[in-house]
Amino acid sequence: MKKWKISSPDRAIVQKLAAGCSVTTLTAAALAAKGYSSPDSVIEKLNSDSLSDPFLIKDMQEAADAVNSAIDDGVKICVYGDYDCDGIMSVAILYSYLVEIGADVVYYIPERSEGYGLNTGAIDKISDMGVELIITVDNGISAISEAEYIYALGMKLVVTDHHQQGDTLPRAEAVVDPHRHDCFSPFKYACGAVIALKLVAALDGGDYTMALEQFGDLAALATVADIVSLTGENRFIVSYGTELINNTDRPALMALKEVSGLTDKPVNTQSIGFGLAPRINASGRFGSPKQALELFLCDDYDEALSLAQELDRLNNQRKEAENQIIASIYEMIDKDPSIIRGRVIFLCGNGWHHGVIGIVASRIMEQFGKPCFIASEENGEIRGSARGFGEFSVFGALSFAADSLAKFGGHPGAGGFTIKDGRAEDFHALITSYSEIHHKSMPVAEICADAPVSPDQLTEDNISGLNVLEPFGVDNTKPLFYIENAQVLEVIPVSGGAHSRLRLKFGYTQTEAMFFRTSPSELIVNTGDVCDMIVTLSINEFRGKKSPAVYISDIRPHGFQQSRYFAAKDAFEAFLRGEQLPDNYYPSMLPSRDDVVKIYKGIPENGIVIDTLYIRLNDPRINYCRFSAAVEALRQLGLISFSAADMRIKRVRVQQKADLDSAPVLAALREKCSSIIAARH
Numbered sequence: 184m185k186k187w188k189i190s191s192p193d194r195a196i197v198q199k200l201a202a203g204c205s206v207t208t209l210t211a212a213a214l215a216a217k218g219y220s221s222p223d224s225v226i227e228k229l230n231s232d233s234l235s236d237p238f239l240i241k242d243m244q245e246a247a248d249a250v251n252s253a254i255d256d257g258v259k260i261c262v263y264g265d266y267d268c269d270g271i272m273s274v275a276i277l278y279s280y281l282v283e284i285g286a287d288v289v290y291y292i293p294e295r296s297e298g299y300g301l302n303t304g305a306i307d308k309i310s311d312m313g314v315e316l317i318i319t320v321d322n323g324i325s326a327i328s329e330a331e332y333i334y335a336l337g338m339k340l341v342v343t344d345h346h347q348q349g350d351t352l353p354r355a356e357a358v359v360d361p362h363r364h365d366c367f368s369p370f371k372y373a374c375g376a377v378i379a380l381k382l383v384a385a386l387d388g389g390d391y392t393m394a395l396e397q398f399g400d401l402a403a404l405a406t407v408a409d410i411v412s413l414t415g416e417n418r419f420i421v422s423y424g425t426e427l428i429n430n431t432d433r434p435a436l437m438a439l440k441e442v443s444g445l446t447d448k449p450v451n452t453q454s455i456g457f458g459l460a461p462r463i464n465a466s467g468r469f470g471s472p473k474q475a476l477e478l479f480l481c482d483d484y485d486e487a488l489s490l491a492q493e494l495d496r497l498n499n500q501r502k503e504a505e506n507q508i509i510a511s512i513y514e515m516i517d518k519d520p521s522i523i524r525g526r527v528i529f530l531c532g533n534g535w536h537h538g539v540i541g542i543v544a545s546r547i548m549e550q551f552g553k554p555c556f557i558a559s560e561e562n563g564e565i566r567g568s569a570r571g572f573g574e575f576s577v578f579g580a581l582s583f584a585a586d587s588l589a590k591f592g593g594h595p596g597a598g599g600f601t602i603k604d605g606r607a608e609d610f611h612a613l614i615t616s617y618s619e620i621h622h623k624s625m626p627v628a629e630i631c632a633d634a635p636v637s638p639d640q641l642t643e644d645n646i647s648g649l650n651v652l653e654p655f656g657v658d659n660t661k662p663l664f665y666i667e668n669a670q671v672l673e674v675i676p677v678s679g680g681a682h683s684r685l686r687l688k689f690g691y692t693q694t695e696a697m698f699f700r701t702s703p704s705e706l707i708v709n710t711g712d713v714c715d716m717i718v719t720l721s722i723n724e725f726r727g728k729k730s731p732a733v734y735i736s737d738i739r740p741h742g743f744q745q746s747r748y749f750a751a752k753d754a755f756e757a758f759l760r761g762e763q764l765p766d767n768y769y770p771s772m773l774p775s776r777d778d779v780v781k782i783y784k785g786i787p788e789n790g791i792v793i794d795t796l797y798i799r800l801n802d803p804r805i806n807y808c809r810f811s812a813a814v815e816a817l818r819q820l821g822l823i824s825f826s827a828a829d830m831r832i833k834r835v836r837v838q839q840k841a842d843l844d845s846a847p848v849l850a851a852l853r854e855k856c857s858s859i860i861a862a863r864h
Contacts, residue, residue, distance in 0.1 A: 321375025
């Protein structure tokens with residue numbers, strides 16, 4: 184369960200934005216919730232209609248001069264990229280342009296096994312090819328020693344990158360990176376492919392016309408895939424490039440859309456992020472990034488389709504590996520639920536594919552609402568990826584645990600690490616200690632609604648007006664709205680019960696809302712209940728008729744007291760971890776025999792999601808601590824089974840009666856209560 188955060192935008196600001204930006208009230212409320220307070224601030228961040236002069240980026244002129252000089256002199260050039268979607272698109276853009284203008288050019292993309300960025304082995308291979316100038320795309324800003332090696336071999340270097348600068352810059356003819364400390368270019372959040380596109384424009388005298396027409400689609404694809412801020416110039420490039428993708432005659436994109444099931448569907452940031460980009464990234468994870476690059480350098484559709492089908496196969500292989508790791512993790516948690524009751528989640532497996540453990544860490548964090556560190560042991564080496572949220576800093580935790588690590592890197596939200604031999608348990612203890620020192624209570628995963636919505640706002644025109652906020656992405660997420668006090672008139676199973684459709688009375692109107700991936704049996708509300716929801720809004724079109732569509736992101740009974748729920752959950756998990764709590768907590772945690780029996784009898788034959796059972800019990804005497812203690816006691820006694828995959832509990836058939844008093848969790852609570860009473864006397 185996530186914590187709800189409901190914004191209530193200032194009405195005066197909403198009215199000012201609605202009038203000044205000529206948008207609907209829903210759109211104005213969403214803008215106000217995101218921090219915009221004036222029409223000018225909206226225009227600055229969201230209404231960019233061009234790219235800034237490429238020569239405003241530090242060293243862009245020097246880079247263009249160095250590359251043009253190499254072309255004129257017939258010097259052999261190597262474009263050096265990276266194995267992710269952004270790196271591959273960056274190479275495709277610059278390499279294709281250089282080929283078209285007659286340059287003597289080759290490309291090099293390191294395999295994932297070589298690691299990120301320049302490496303001496305690759306530099307040796309490039310030198311053996313007779314290359315005299317290396318141009319990096321989407322990497323190079325931190326290649327200090329590698330740059331010196333390039334010059335020692337008699338080659339030259341031009342760096343184009345978009346990552347943060349370290350203490351020093353690499354030796355190069357030019358270092359083009361908007362994050363340089365001495366770069367005062369107006370937009371800092373471009374991905375590597377957009378920097379490559381800007382270099383192409385600079386090589387063409389600074390005019391973007393040709394660069395955008397030929398490569399705007401690839402730059403847009405990379406921008407979405409690299410999860411950079413969708414504000415400012417990135418909004419322009421994604422809007423422009425998405426239009427190109429939707430009307431493409433590029434064989435690579437036509438083929439990729441076909442294998443992704445997008446041939447006859449409009450492409451947007453969601454279909455790029457979940458359809459096109461994962462197939463490109465799969466080449467770097469399970470094949471070779473050269474396979475994806477060959478697709479985008481291909482001019483023949485049949486050949487492109489064959490290459491796209493191979494990427495699709497690799498993506499399915501990626502999904503299978505991901506799901507196998509997730510299944511292994513669920514099995515671990517089912518055997519030992521304490522794994523997800525820790526302050527952080529740390530899991531290590533043998534032979535888990537390094538190409539997907541970052542994705543797995545994200546999925547586990549999202550499901551269980553805890554910072555997550557996932558590692559894989561292979562050939563005696565333990566490497567991992569971490570994901571965090573809120574005020575918890577992954578990089579801070581890794582820095583705290585540095586003594587147990589051979590190397591690490593990252594930022595507050597994500598990181599990578601290699602654990603020293605035999606130090607996995609120490610690492611787990613250190614990141615746990617970090618969380619105890621820096622967080623009295625751990626951050627709780629949140630879902631944030633931009634604004635409440637009233638029944639009269641659910642009109643076709645009002646909802647259609649939200650389209651002006653597209654494209655959606657980082658720093659411009661799709662708006663979420665809060666519906667309060669809606670009565671459930673009917674729950675209708677959809678697709679054999681895989682999804683639920685709710686018919687609702689909302690104010691004086693009736694409407695329907697879809698809740699995907701939640702069956703009627705899993706809903707925490709029933710027919711007749713009054714509920715609150717966080718939803719997205721859209722327009723549904725069927726047989727030429729348009730109507731408002733409501734999609735549920737989360738739902739609760741009206742009046743649910745989330746502060747008590749999260750405080751109780753935090754307290755119970757702290758108790759299980761052996762952390763000290765105030766004395767008055769323990770008696771309120773201890774369920775009676777009648778409480779445990781009531782909870783057990785409330786479990787239906789086919790099982791139930793734990794939180795659904797708690798809410799359906801609706802017993803004010805049984806707080807969430809008591810409920811959790813009772814469920815844990817039933818699990819310890821083997822009377823119920825627990826499934827981490829869907830957080831369901833189910834009764835287990837037993838042949839003999841269980842002694843409730845023997846459950847360790849209840850014995851520990853009784854001992855705490857007894858010691859408190861004894862201490863008072």
